[in-house]
Amino acid sequence: EVQLVESGGGVVQPGESLRISCATSGFFFTNYWMYWLRQAPGKELEWVASISSRSTVKNYNDSVKGRFTISRDNDKNTVDLQMNSLNVEDSGVYFCSKGWLDKWERPGPNQGTLVTVSS
Numbered sequence: 562e563v564q565l566v567e568s569g570g571g572v573v574q575p576g577e578s579l580r581i582s583c584a585t586s587g588f589f590f591t592n593y594w595m596y597w598l599r600q601a602p603g604k605e606l607e608w609v610a611s612i613s614s615r616s617t618v619k620n621y622n623d624s625v626k627g628r629f630t631i632s633r634d635n636d637k638n639t640v641d642l643q644m645n646s647l648n649v650e651d652s653g654v655y656f657c658s659k660g661w662l663d664k665w666e667r668p669g670p671n672q673g674t675l676v677t678v679s680s
Contacts (some may be wrong), residue, residue: 564585565657570674578645581674583657590638591615595657597631597642599676601653607615608665609655610642624650647678 569581583595597609610631611620619631625644633640640657654675656668 565659565669565672567655567657567672567674570655570676572677572679573647574680575678577647577678578642578643579647579676580641581655581676582642583640585638585640585657585659588659591635593633594661594665595633595640596597596658596660596665597629598649598656598658599638599651599653599664600656600673604653606656606667607653611663611665612640644676647676649678649680652676652678 564586565675566584567581573579591614594611594643596611596612597608600606607621609625610629612631612633616633621629628646631645654673656673658665658668660666
């Protein structure tokens with residue numbers, strides 16, 4: 562059974578940092594690109610960042626470029642997102658996903674970790 566379990570969300574103030582993680586199992590992790598997506602209340606699911614199977618390619622949404630860093634550990638089958646200089650527009654539920662190139666899979670119903678940026 563494929564499992565992707567996000568953790569590390571919380572409430573932070575604008576300008577602060579947060580690191581979220583995704584533990585995976587049930588598939589060959591190194592065969593896939595991994596992604597972070599997010600969804601703010603009342604808004605569509607949005608791609609945030611992606612990382613290739615060997616970490617040689619990392620892509621970011623323009624809204625987070627220079628502030629967020631995606632990384633993966635192919636020994637532990639985990640993918641992280643380091644988020645710096647957070648602002649209120651970064652608030653939402655964050656999901657990890659797998660896929661290839663620009664094709665990511667939609668998160669399942671029980672996934673996600675909530676990030677709230679508020680003063």
